[in-house]
Amino acid sequence: MATEYGQGYGLDSGPGFPGSTERRHRLPAALRAPVEPRTWLELTHVLLSLPISVLLFTYAVTMVSLGAGLLVTFLGIPVLAAGLAGCRGLGALERMRARGLLGLEVAEPEPLRRNRAGAMAWMGAVLKSGASWRALLYAVLHLPWAVFSFVVAVNVWVLGWALLTYPLWFWVFPVYAGEDGIQLSGDGTHRIYLDNPFEITVTALVGLLFTITSPWIVRALTMVDRLLVQGLLGPSRLASRVVELESDRGVVVDTAAADLRRIERDLHDGAQARLVALAMDLGLAKEKLQVDPQAAARMVDEAHGEVKTALQELRDLARGIHPAVLTDRGLDAALSAVASRCTVPVRVEVDLAERPAPAIEGIAYFTVSELLQNVSKHARATWAGVEVWRTENRLMLQVLDNGVGGADVSEGSGLAGLADRLDAVDGILVVDSPAGGPTRVTAELPWRGEHVR
Structure with missing residues (x-):
């Protein structure tokens, strides 16, 4: 393992680290929100959603209805397949719009799976694809939500800015409308206008309140758009899991090689x-x-x-x-043997009432072994500790040391390779290693049931 510990690792990357050049805002987020680019991009997304959703809904309903009506003839299936393919293409445009205006990265759905070439195979693949039908569902469901979000966003936004700027344009009423200002109420004999300085000031303050809250309202509205795009236009959970398993299989094969x-x-x-x-x-x-x-x-x-x-x-x-002591006596004895070869004193605590599956036990052993090698080679520590315990259906490992810290989990490091190995079996590696130490590395592995030897 070649993870390097020491000064200079993790000190100048990203907000929150010492030495970061992250810009400090003088205004609180509530006051910055109305003028931030993100707010205007989200408002643009909401405003564009209405005309786009009308086009999506019209296309989807027309093509599906036409295809369903023509199913009694040979034209129904091609029309329905073309309609679903069009929905997939429009869904790709919606993902691009969400990426550009909402900063939402959504992977492409699973591709069409065709066993052979030809128009019939293509139509069958389109009709059998779950992504095609999810895109159709998005086109149908997005219209009512787009109408609602458009009405709410426009009314709140216009009302807020109109009332906030009322001191600048209230003179329009007496000059051109023959009235003293905005009329709150009135009948044939009595009317109430917002025309004196106090009422104008209160109106502007109410407008300020609406202006400050309107970005958060728009942001809440776009959260639903995000969920719709992610849930209906991205890959399904099953497809994502298949891709993840294929990637994990590649990691396992590479590791074995x-x-x-x-x-x-x-x-x-x-x-x-x-x-x-x-x-x-x-x-x-x-x-x-x-x-x-x-x-x-x-x-x-x-x-x-x-x-x-x-x-x-x-x-x-x-x-x-694979050490014989691990097979014969389990993690406690095997990790104690590893700790005895470490260059610093190591305290080992294993709290397991039973043994995990052999494969998980072996991964846990080699994980701790590599981490202790890191401590010996790079940490410059005076002591280390290893703790192993079980939490529900997970095996937890933790390696501590009082070294110089700065462990790097970036691409290409030893810790990154170790994280990939754990990920291949649905495990997790978490590294907490501030500059100056101490370093705490926590690994989580699936228990995978009891094993009888």
């Missing part, structure tokens, strides 16, 4: 080379046995030492593949 290459390299450069040299030495000793017995005895004695070294290398290699 890397482990096999490591074992082959260790055997070739270590035990195999030593055994070849040992065979040559024994051959020379055999030749000298008759001529110079004492020299042959010395060579046999040296070969005996080489045998011991080769055996130790093979034991270390076997321990790196």
Whole structure:
């Protein structure tokens, strides 16, 4: 593992870190919201939603109705397929609009799956695709919501700014309308206008209240748009899970291939080379046995030492593949053995009433082993701790040290590779390592049920 600890890691990246250049706003968020670009982009999204949803609804209802009506003829299926394909294309435009105006990144839905080429195969794939029908549902459901959000947003926004700027344009009423100002109430004999300085000031303050709250109202309205786009125009949960499993399978395959290459390299450069040299030495000793017995005895004695070294290398290699102590005695004994080889004192606490599945137990062992190697090589710590416990159906691991901190989980680091390995089995790796320490790495693994040996 090659994760580096030390000064300069994680100090200058992103808001919230020491030394960050994040700009500090003098005005609170409530006062900045009406003039922020995000607010105007969200308002633009709401305003555009009405005409776009009208077009979507009209197209979807027309094509589906026409296709359904023509199902009694051979034209119904092609028309219905074309309508669904059009809904998919319009859904792609809606994802682009949400990305540009709402900053919402939504992945493309699962592609059409065709077993063969041809128009009939394409129509069948469109009709069987869940993404096509979700896009149709979006086109139908979005219209009523777009009407509601358009009416609410426009009324709140216009009312707020109109009342806020009332001191600037109230003179229009007496000059051009023959009235003293905005009329609140009145009958044939009595009328109430907002015309004196106090009433004008109160009107502007009410307008300020509406102006301040209108961005948050629009933001709440766009939250529903976000849910609609994510839920109906993005990939389904099943498709996302399939993609995730395919990615995890790739990680597992790559990890297994890397482990096999490591074992082959260790055997070739270590035990195999030593055994070849040992065979040559024994051959020379055999030749000298008759001529110079004492020299042959010395060579046999040296070969005996080489045998011991080769055996130790093979034991270390076997321990790196899967230690026997883990199989025989479980995590407590195996982690204690790992801790004894660490360069700093390590306190190990394992609180498990039973053992997890062998695969999860092995991943937990190697996770702690790599993290303790990190502590030995990079942390410059004086002590470390390992804690293992079970929470419901999850196996929890935590490795602590009082080193210099600054552990980096960025792409390409050892911790990133370890996180990928855990993710392949639905695990999680969380690193808390501020500059100056201490470092706390928490891993969470699925328990995967009881195992009887």
